[in-house]
Amino acid sequence: MKIVVMGTGGVGGYYGGLLAQQKNDVTFIARGAHLEAIRKNGLQVKSIFGDFAVVPAKATDNPADAGHADLILFCTKTYDTDKAAEAVKSAVGPETAVLSLQNGVDAVERIGKAVGMEHVIGGATWLSSAVEAPGVIKQVSQFRRIVFGELDGSRSERIQSIHEVLKNTGVTVEVTEDILKILWTKFVFISAASSFGSLTRLPMGDYRSIPETREMITGLMREVEAVARAQEIALDEDVVQKSLDFMDNAAPHIKASMQLDVEGGRRTELESMVGVIGRKGREWNVSTPIADFIYASLLPVELKARKGSSSP
Secondary structure, eight states, X not given: OEEEEEOOSHHHHHHHHHHHHTTOEEEEEOOHHHHHHHHHHXXXXXXXXXXXXXXXXEEESOGGGXXXXXXXXXXXXXXXXXHHHHHHGXXXXXXXXXXXXXXXSOHHHHHHHHHOGXXXXXXXXXXXXXXXXXXEEXXXXXXXXXXXXXXXXXXXXXXXXXXXXXHTTTSEEEEOSOHHXXXXXXXXXXXXXXXXXXXXXXXXXGTTTOHHHHHHHHHHHHHHHHHHHHTTOOOXXXXXXXXXXXXXXXXXXXXXHHHHHHHTTOOOOHIIIIIHHHXXXXXXXXXXXXXXXXXXXXXXXXXXHHHHHTOO
């Protein structure tokens, strides 16, 4: 399968690397020192499932170089979504499927505005992976799971083809008939992990069992659940308890990607991980005081990072 990885960070680099190992025609879209390192040394992946390298690796900063793809894995940071969606249009042919594996709950509609909703497939992934150094991806979680599906719930031919290709990499892959439920279910967990990891700057194992902190984690999860239910998204009744269980069972050293960006002084996905809860809450008349407090607490850090990233 001809695949373009739009955003060769922790998620795109890891899954794209696995797909390249399976002899798929993979082009990695990257930039700066990361791109140069991939061009020079290939893509190096360090993983608890086994280290490997893609050498040589096809890499560029211009999606047009790749030609029309069968599948585009859309893995940019959420704050780059709109710009990246416009850029990747050159790789979208009549039969191209665009599968978003981004965090948050609004990526599909934003990508669809640029490339056409008929090309877009909703997806979610559970993975802890990051760029360790230019050209090097480090994957550290026991879990590496992808769930995806057509927005109308159909079991299309392209869904079956993509499922087969992804399954061959060895990761856990599932097709769903209700991708919005999956996205919001994941969001209950990831918004909390992003929030409290970024606030405490500690690994998950150091904050998840503190009673006062856990009460706030649970409260935030219930706010996200309420916003989803206001939109008639059919989350499981025990979605919050399942999310807490998932957090409890995660390796204690795990940190969310947003937390890693906060700790590194980089721009973060604050708007898509936390800010969106309050915005959608106001849209649907749902009170979100915990989310609003976390957003206000992290916003100064975010604005400072944005200012630094725009400096000459």
